[in-house]
Amino acid sequence: MRLPPDDRTSRSIIRDTALRLFADYGADGVTVRQIAAAARVSPALVIRHFGSKEGLREEVDSHLVRxxxxxxxxxxERRSPAPDNLQSVVEAVVTHLPSDSPIPRYISRLLLDRSRAARALFHRFFEIGQATVNELLKAGLAAPGPDPEVRAAFLMANDLxxxxxxxxxxxxxxxxxxxxAGMKRWAGEVLAIYSAGLGAGSAVPVRKTEKQKVLKRPSTQRATKGGKQK
Amino acid sequence: MRLPPDDRTSRSIIRDTALRLFADYGADGVTVRQIAAAARVSPALVIRHFGSKEGLREEVDSHLVRxxxxxxxxxxERRSPAPDNLQSVVEAVVTHLPSDSPIPRYISRLLLDRSRAARALFHRFFEIGQATVNELLKAGLAAPGPDPEVRAAFLMANDLxxxxxxxxxxxxxxxxxxxxAGMKRWAGEVLAIYSAGLGAGSAVPVRKTEKQKVLKRPSTQRATKGGKQK
DNA sequence: TACTATAGTGAACATGCGTTTACCACCTGA
DNA sequence: TCAGGTGGTAAACGCATGTTCACTATAGTA
Structure with a gap:
């Protein structure tokens, strides 16, 4: 699965480098010179390939969307046969990416934009959210609720x-x-709440008394060695 | 309630102007000259008052947090007597601000940062989320769930x-x-799901508990006098 | 009156930015 | 052999940026 760097054109190297830097510092927080240096090319080549910094940005965006x-x-395609697997779309996407991928960070910056790519992605996620709800509906695992459109939006927003x-x-x-590890804990709670509301969990065998203690005192954090903050 | 502009020092005018511009375009997307022009002062005065653009940024941040x-x-303080009113913290805050306030937009930019102010705000919201859950717990309206810390975090994340x-x-x-108008629709779904899960609100038989009735449906809210909003 | 602190400005300065220009080193096909 | 496209660079250009500097105006105080 791993390619030697020679297999990538310098154009794609620049694009990938920019993606990573944009994800970490925001497009405005990165200069063409920094991108060029990180990609080990000259600033002029960046412009030569993409016309301008904005052109590079757009290319990064559309590559991300693709x-x-x-x-x-x-x-x-593969989820339809197993509708009982109510997985978060975001979790699924992240799972499909290498753990050090800058893409999740980039998406999260993107979603705060008013850019075209942002709207496209957002709508796409919403579509999938609606499709998921529909599957659950057919399977009798969920109800449309009083306001189905808002319901789908709510689920997607929580996911994002x-x-x-x-x-x-x-x-x-x-x-x-x-x-x-985190997804397991998170999904556990999400499923509990989505399946029976906040009241759920008391029906589930859970030692109330102990859990409650943890919840009550936010300062009950373990593993805080040597309070360092002033 | 409305003050003539003369009552604000030019220092606070600059700060407020910067807040608005930062909220709209991001701090990096706004120049000192733009801020000065919008505040009808010279760029030099901005630096004079805040030392640097970064100094202005910090002042805006801390003013926001305050x-x-x-x-x-x-x-x-005022919510404790009425714990049945499970209101979103974000909604409550937004309600306390003028509808054209740039603060919500600024917060949303801030939360994507790694800044100190962002962490402070986030922790504060989490504390309140935990407190809310605790109230619900005491009132018997919710259960701690299998993982109370994650549960509180989930609720807060959904809110944000x-x-x-x-x-x-x-x-x-x-x-x-x-x-x-939007909050009414949104809260309706949220309460429905939180009170009984995704199965709520339909013919699907989910009535394993009566909790559904305890958490009030939004349609039963009193004190909605003379709906003026369209 | 004179002194001093405060609020404010226009013009300049140094820097770093995105971009352009002129040029080089290869290939590749006729 | 050479014409021409392709990929690449160093150096410079013009400009916008954050910031500084020298200076004015005003108000309070001794």
Missing amino acids: TIEAILKVLT AVLLLREHLTELLRVDPLSA | TIEAILKVLT AVLLLREHLTELLRVDPLSA
């Missing part, structure tokens, strides 16, 4: 929230919610 | 998602989810 579309296609707030949540929970 | 803290304080995705959701649903 990549996500490819993943989503695989996903929707993990992506957007990933860093903060990682710090808070001391586990990346989009890592394998 | 403002939000003030609102949250009012909110938490509306703020972060506001523009996209507005386009999708053709109504701003943080407007009065």
Whole structure:
């Protein structure tokens, strides 16, 4: 699966390098010179290939959208036979990417934009969310609810929230919610709530008393060695 | 309630102007000259008051945090007597701001940052989310769930998602989810799902508990006097 | 009155930016 | 052999940026 770097044209190297830098610092926070240096080419070559920095941005955007579309296609095709697998679309996409991929970070920046690519992605996610709800409906696992459109939007927004707030949540929970371990914990709660509401879990065999303690005191964090913050 | 502009020092005028521009275009997308022009002062005065553009940014951040803290304080103090009103924290905050306030937009940009202010705000929201869950717990309206910490984080993330995705959701649903009308629709679905899961609100038999009735449906809210909003 | 602190400005400065220009080193086919 | 396309670069250009500097105006105080 791993290609020697020679197999990539310098054009695609520049594009991928830009994607990573844009994801980390935002497109405005990165200069053409930085991109060129990281890709080990001259700034002039960047312009030569993409016309302008904005052109590069657009190319990165559309490449991103194409990549996500490819993943989503695989996903929707193979999920239909197993509708009981209510998986988060975001989790599924992330699972299909290498763990050090800058793409999730880039998407989360993108979604805050008013750009065309952002709208396209957002609508696509919404479509998939609606399709998922429809599957659940047919399977009798869910109801349309009082306001089906809002219901689908709500589910999608919750899904994307993990992506957007990933860093903060990682710090808070001391586990990346989009890592394998984190997804397990997160999905557990999500499924519990989606299947029976916030009241669920008391019916489930859970030792209330102990769990409650953890919840009550936010300062009950373990593994905080040597309070360092002033 | 409206002050003549003379009551604000030019320092605060610059700060407020910067807040608005930062919210709309991002701090990197706005120049000192633009801020100065919008505030009707010279660029030199901006630097004179805040030392640098970065200094201005920090001042805007901390002013934002102070403002939000003030609102949250009012909110938490007055909410405790009425724990049946499970209101979104974000919705509550937005309600306390003028409808054309740039603060929600600024917060949503801030939350994607790794800045100190962002972490402070995020932790604060999480605390409130935990407190809310605790109230529901005491009232017997919710269970701690299998993973209480994640549960609280999930609820908070869902809440913030509306703020972060506001523009996209507005386009999708053709109504701003943080407007009065939009909040009503949104909260309706949220409460339905939180109270009994995705199965709620339909012919699907999910009545394994009576909890459904306890968490009030939004249609039963009193004190909605003379609906003026379209 | 004179002194001093505060608020404010226009013009300039140094820098870093995106981009352009002129040029080089290869291939490849006729 | 050479014409021409392709991929690449160093150096410079013009400009917008954040910031500084020298200076004015105003108001309070001794």
